[in-house]
Amino acid sequence: MEAGLLKEFNIIMKKENENIAIIFGLGLIGQIAIEAISELNFRIIGIDIKQEKELFNKYNNLIEYKLCDATDEDNVMTTMNKIFSDYKSPNLLINALGVDSKVGTEEEGFKNLANQDGTSFNNALVQGISSYFYTSKFFVINHKKSQTYGKILNIASDLSVIAPDHRIYNENEAISKFKPAHYSVVKHAVVGLTKYFSATFGPDIITNSLSPSGIYQENMSEDFIKKLSSLTPLKRVMTREELIEPIKFLCNPENTFTTGHNLIVDGGRSVI
Numbered sequence: 001m002e003a004g005l006l007k008e009f010n011i012i013m014k015k016e017n018e019n020i021a022i023i024f025g026l027g028l029i030g031q032i033a034i035e036a037i038s039e040l041n042f043r044i045i046g047i048d049i050k051q052e053k054e055l056f057n058k059y060n061n062l063i064e065y066k067l068c069d070a071t072d073e074d075n076v077m078t079t080m081n082k083i084f085s086d087y088k089s090p091n092l093l094i095n096a097l098g099v100d101s102k103v104g105t106e107e108e109g110f111k112n113l114a115n116q117d118g119t120s121f122n123n124a125l126v127q128g129i130s131s132y133f134y135t136s137k138f139f140v141i142n143h144k145k146s147q148t149y150g151k152i153l154n155i156a157s158d159l160s161v162i163a164p165d166h167r168i169y170n171e172n173e174a175i176s177k178f179k180p181a182h183y184s185v186v187k188h189a190v191v192g193l194t195k196y197f198s199a200t201f202g203p204d205i206i207t208n209s210l211s212p213s214g215i216y217q218e219n220m221s222e223d224f225i226k227k228l229s230s231l232t233p234l235k236r237v238m239t240r241e242e243l244i245e246p247i248k249f250l251c252n253p254e255n256t257f258t259t260g261h262n263l264i265v266d267g268g269r270s271v272i
């Protein structure tokens, strides 16, 4: 992009759109993203399948809360069209959707291969990657109409670049809980989708992904923390605050030449 165009990009990102962001998924990482981009003065439209209106009291920059099932293409299309007709042109989309079993919960998410059936595998692909595709698709289509510039940030995982080490999910030597295969497939797919969108819709749309390792939560067992820490050069588990700066880096309108990137924030776990 020529200097003139770069200037134009910055003006449009900062002024015309008043920096409005859409965040799909208002769970742990969605809320960290709200905090991060509030520091960049974004106003935020939050979207989730669940009603969590109390988030309005918690986050000043959250201006609207919408209900939408991101796995339903028509629902996503209608929701995105409405947002783009109500607001001048939101210039940031963050996909922070997830239906994964959290470590420390005794959910059925951890199963051995014999018990990972095709239906749950296929459902996980729809939940984990079709949803990101739909939200990104209608973000880009609406942007094309409004002829402005925008950014997409897809939350992936350190398991977008490494395979799970099942030992960390099991307190006993014998491994009975397995991170399911679909988790790896979905997270690698998020990186593929990111590369596709960055290559296909640049220069108007900048698309990156962010791959965090497990974020500390109170319900994590000591055993899990110890095992994950021992696999991590920084010898500990990430805190939620440590994801703020990486999100700000990728969402900052001043960051104009980083696209197609998968930023791994894992304390170095994936390098060893």
Ligand SMILES: NC(=O)c1ccc[n+]([C@@H]2O[C@H](COP(=O)([O-])OP(=O)(O)OC[C@H]3O[C@@H](n4cnc5c(N)ncnc54)[C@H](O)[C@@H]3O)[C@@H](O)[C@H]2O)c1
Residues within 6 Å of the ligand: 024, 025, 026, 027, 028, 029, 030, 047, 048, 049, 050, 068, 069, 070, 071, 096, 097, 098, 099, 100, 127, 131, 155, 156, 157, 158, 211, 212, 213, 214, 215, 216
């Ligand atoms: N929490 C971590 O430590 C961690 C680490 C690395 C990667 N990740 C990944 O980041 C993503 C977000 O993780 P999280 O910890 O914030 O998860 P979370 O479960 O806390 O939040 C996910 C949110 O997505 C919403 N959601 C689920 N399905 C939806 C749908 N069809 N339509 C609309 N909303 C829907 C849920 O209601 C929930 O509010 C996940 O893909 C997860 O795999 C999480």
